[in-house]
Amino acid sequence: MSVMVTKGAPETGSAPISSHVRGYLDRVRGGDVGALPAILGLVVLCTIFTILRPAFLSEGNFANLFTQGAAVTVIAMGLVFVLLLGEIDLSAGFASGVCAAVLAVLLTNHGWPWYWAVVASLVTGAGIGLVLGVLVAKLGIPSFVVTLAAFLAFQGIVLMLMNEGSNISIRDDTILAVANKNVSPALGWLMLAVGLAGYAAVQLWQARGRVSRGLTADPISLIAIRVAAVAVIAGVAVYVLNQERSRNAIVVSLKGVPIVVPLIVVLLIGWTFVLRRTAYGRHIYAVGGNREASRRAGINVDRIRISAFMICSTMAAVGGVIAASRANSVDPNTGGSNVLLYAVGAAVIGGTSLFGGKGRVLDAVLGGAVVAVIDNGMGLMGYSAGVKYVVTGLVLLLAAGVDALSRKRAAATGLR
Amino acid sequence: MPATPVLELRRLNKSFGPVQVLHDVSFSAEAGEVTALVGDNGAGKSTLVKCIGGIHPIDSGDYLFEGAPVHVNSPRDAAGLGVEIVYQDLALADNLDIVQNMFLGRERKRGLVLDEATMEEMAAKTLTGLSVRTVHSVRQQVSSLSGGQRQTVAIAKAVLWNSKVVVLDEPTAALGVAQTQQVLELVRRLADKGLAVVLISHNLNDVFAVSDRIAALYLGRMAAQVRTSDVTHAQVVELITSGRSGELGLANGDGLNGVKA
Ligand SMILES: Nc1ncnc2c1ncn2[C@@H]1O[C@H](COP(=O)(O)OP(=O)(O)OP(=O)(O)O)[C@@H](O)[C@H]1O
Numbered sequence A: 001m002s003v004m005v006t007k008g009a010p011e012t013g014s015a016p017i018s019s020h021v022r023g024y025l026d027r028v029r030g031g032d033v034g035a036l037p038a039i040l041g042l043v044v045l046c047t048i049f050t051i052l053r054p055a056f057l058s059e060g061n062f063a064n065l066f067t068q069g070a071a072v073t074v075i076a077m078g079l080v081f082v083l084l085l086g087e088i089d090l091s092a093g094f095a096s097g098v099c100a101a102v103l104a105v106l107l108t109n110h111g112w113p114w115y116w117a118v119v120a121s122l123v124t125g126a127g128i129g130l131v132l133g134v135l136v137a138k139l140g141i142p143s144f145v146v147t148l149a150a151f152l153a154f155q156g157i158v159l160m161l162m163n164e165g166s167n168i169s170i171r172d173d174t175i176l177a178v179a180n181k182n183v184s185p186a187l188g189w190l191m192l193a194v195g196l197a198g199y200a201a202v203q204l205w206q207a208r209g210r211v212s213r214g215l216t217a218d219p220i221s222l223i224a225i226r227v228a229a230v231a232v233i234a235g236v237a238v239y240v241l242n243q244e245r246s247r248n249a250i251v252v253s254l255k256g257v258p259i260v261v262p263l264i265v266v267l268l269i270g271w272t273f274v275l276r277r278t279a280y281g282r283h284i285y286a287v288g289g290n291r292e293a294s295r296r297a298g299i300n301v302d303r304i305r306i307s308a309f310m311i312c313s314t315m316a317a318v319g320g321v322i323a324a325s326r327a328n329s330v331d332p333n334t335g336g337s338n339v340l341l342y343a344v345g346a347a348v349i350g351g352t353s354l355f356g357g358k359g360r361v362l363d364a365v366l367g368g369a370v371v372a373v374i375d376n377g378m379g380l381m382g383y384s385a386g387v388k389y390v391v392t393g394l395v396l397l398l399a400a401g402v403d404a405l406s407r408k409r410a411a412a413t414g415l416r
Numbered sequence B: 001m002p003a004t005p006v007l008e009l010r011r012l013n014k015s016f017g018p019v020q021v022l023h024d025v026s027f028s029a030e031a032g033e034v035t036a037l038v039g040d041n042g043a044g045k046s047t048l049v050k051c052i053g054g055i056h057p058i059d060s061g062d063y064l065f066e067g068a069p070v071h072v073n074s075p076r077d078a079a080g081l082g083v084e085i086v087y088q089d090l091a092l093a094d095n096l097d098i099v100q101n102m103f104l105g106r107e108r109k110r111g112l113v114l115d116e117a118t119m120e121e122m123a124a125k126t127l128t129g130l131s132v133r134t135v136h137s138v139r140q141q142v143s144s145l146s147g148g149q150r151q152t153v154a155i156a157k158a159v160l161w162n163s164k165v166v167v168l169d170e171p172t173a174a175l176g177v178a179q180t181q182q183v184l185e186l187v188r189r190l191a192d193k194g195l196a197v198v199l200i201s202h203n204l205n206d207v208f209a210v211s212d213r214i215a216a217l218y219l220g221r222m223a224a225q226v227r228t229s230d231v232t233h234a235q236v237v238e239l240i241t242s243g244r245s246g247e248l249g250l251a252n253g254d255g256l257n258g259v260k261a
């Protein structure tokens, strides 16, 4: 296979599949477990819930998982940026509440068209992030304190926007569609095909570029395995979601991929591109890994930190729009109670480190899936909200424990 | 003696709040030479280096580059002139790999997208050019490297940019015998390539082994800047510990520079 050829100077040897597998195992043993716990957790949880409650695997419930987990997942995606810097945003939950409230007030009370209301909501999010980021980066207040204060303040702002307790219902069809409507089955397949073709093309194009310059590249077989794995998982998901899940299909038909799914996929691809392929993303990792080194490398550290908070709060706004759509309304508790902890939990469960410098946007999606499965499965089993909170809290603790242990392990093996 | 030094500092002062760390320090570095900067702990060597690198703004004094006065207010300004610093507290990000560290802050791009292949090629070429063969892959995370390998990466990062001046702050302090030797050879090779190299070290054997000139700082003042061949080991020790040695050095330590190049 020509792709395995390498001439890169200090590099030696080609990169056959076996060496990739070995490299991966070495990394896991060295404490870099990545997304492994989240994936194993998903498999175990799904198996248990399916055995205990076969309804868990029904088409209807499968679709529910996506719409239930969407808001938290999107908020978690934004949190990844802040966590990568070794910071925390405890106000992301209520920031999403504030942005949802802005959306609802403008849509329902002032009759704005949906797009302007969404823009206003996103701008509110960015503004919130700007304030938080400036307080952290320029004044030097620890992010924990800044965002804890904001947590309380935003809770109050939502209450005030909601006129002290009433709720505002959303009637705009477009906004309601986000979390309640599906794309047509045919469109679902089409998006899958385009997505897969794009994924394969990018991987092949990169490998070819590297090979042509004599650098080590992933072998075609590895790329094929990766693309095939994604194709199978996504293909099964689309197939299941395209089944009829309405109890009474003659009256209303209910099938297709929920609109939030392509929305999350687009956000995932977009932010992954930013983190992995742009200088800005590289600088986020660098600042999280060694702030002083980044400063000496000429990186504007303050700008990076402020922008990460802005991305986080803007993503919280997107999460708020999804939450408002799903609930058909906004109330003083939108973005409250468990939303923030679920979102932090999602990122950490997925493998993003609380110590900074390590994490991916994909982590938020995998971790978000774990959180959604726990929430949904335990609900099906008839457990109270109290038990769900306790279990999710324990899972978060477990994930943070894995994170801390893997760091220790990495330190012991000299990998960090 | 070449006409103009590549890097020249004249009567540079630097205080941290009420504490004045550098007093009227003058210093120069010539192309093709290794200039050793020596001085006791706390003499102000690292502070001087950070002023050169644009990490600390200077209070007063002139910064001349190739004879022309310049203003260096940020690491970017220094890098723009071709002045690269390898800091005592290594400025590498552990969570990034060798290539990513070498190009940190100056990534090669094609449009918006990072040009990983070009960066990897250049990094590999630079390491090979420095005859570094100990690193296994340029895609190795820096956290997995030994002290000497990290030092090598830090130096390679400094020479990647066709720099004209490379300043190394105690590059061998944490290294074993063999690795120290490797780094010193590397330092000599850089100077032989025509760069102006500034080497900070507490080890006078190393200083005498590789340097062409020696600058001695004493309590924030430049005691003397002399040719290595003109002084003895003992004289340099005296300059470091008391600021003077015979007619060399500070007159009564009152800040009058006995600079003699
Ligand atoms: N950021 C700072 N703020 C205040 N004082 C500082 C700062 N950096 C250095 N100093 C002081 O400046 C003096 C010189 O420090 P510097 O680090 O330059 O010494 P050095 O010659 O590099 O010593 P060593 O050989 O131990 O590395 C010391 O007294 C130190 O306490």
Ligand SMILES: [Mg+2]
Pocket: B045, B046, B047, B088, B169
């Ligand atoms: Mg020092």
